[in-house]
Amino acid sequence: MSKITSIEASARAKAGKGAARATRRAGLVPGVVYGGKQEATLIAVDPRIIVKGLQTSGWRSRVYEVNVDGKVERALIRDVQLHPVKDSPVHVDFMRLSAGSRVHVEVSVHFVGEDKCPGIKRGGMLNVVRHTVDVEVPAEQIPEFFTVDLTKLDINDNVRWEDVAGTEGATPISHEANFVIASIAAPNVDTTEAAS
Missing domain, CATH: 2.170.120.20 (Ribosomal protein L25, C-terminal domain)
Known part of the structure; x- marks a missing residue:
């Protein structure tokens, strides 16, 4: 069984480029938790968490417990978009894990x-x-x-x-x-x- 890594995230109210830019200006990485036949949750994450996760081997199969303002969801990182010059994360996608699914x-x-x-x-x-x-x-x-x-x-x-x-x-x-x-x-x- 994969190790479970707990991370803290905050909910974002708005989607779109302007809201994502505002999140980045605040020093956070905009992201989304999707899947599991539930509505997508917009989140903001500390970039150091994402960078640390990517630098650890096996990050594609690591299970994350994403705590969004008290609500915990298990998820996998599915995609990380990086800045073309700085190589820092600019967006992260988490896929929600539902019990019984493959x-x-x-x-x-x-x-x-x-x-x-x-x-x-x-x-x-x-x-x-x-x-x-x-x-x-x-x-x-x-x-x-x-x-x-x-x-x-x-x-x-x-x-x-x-x-x-x-x-x-x-x-x-x-x-x-x-x-x-x-x-x-x-x-x-x-x-x-x-x-x-």
Whole structure:
């Protein structure tokens, strides 16, 4: 299950460019919490919260409890618009999570056991094909990350979707049934050195 991060937000009364500019002048980032068959909630958030969230790995699958003037809603960050020059957030979209629904999220893949991997010890290289996987999961069971154990892999071995830990309830959004996540590639041999 994904970690839940609580953030404070204040409600905004008006929508539109003028209201969004006024929110930014006040030092806040305008945003919206939408979905869940409810009316959208206009919010204003401290930009430091958004920047900190974006700098943390796995932010696309992190669940936020957005406290808007006492009303708490669980949501995912769906989109962040950044200033073209300053790279600071200028708008944020949160998607509300409703119990019983399934959501599409991008979950990061963590690799463990690299120091004990026989293939890497013999000079092989870890070739990561997918750092993240797009999946559909129940809103209550969003994983923080998936785990790949490398301790038994030798040179030319692959790690496929079925080998990944923490995928319970997750359905990958892929055209390939059991796709490759990573492999242990053979070491490169310099042919000029080998010939001399």
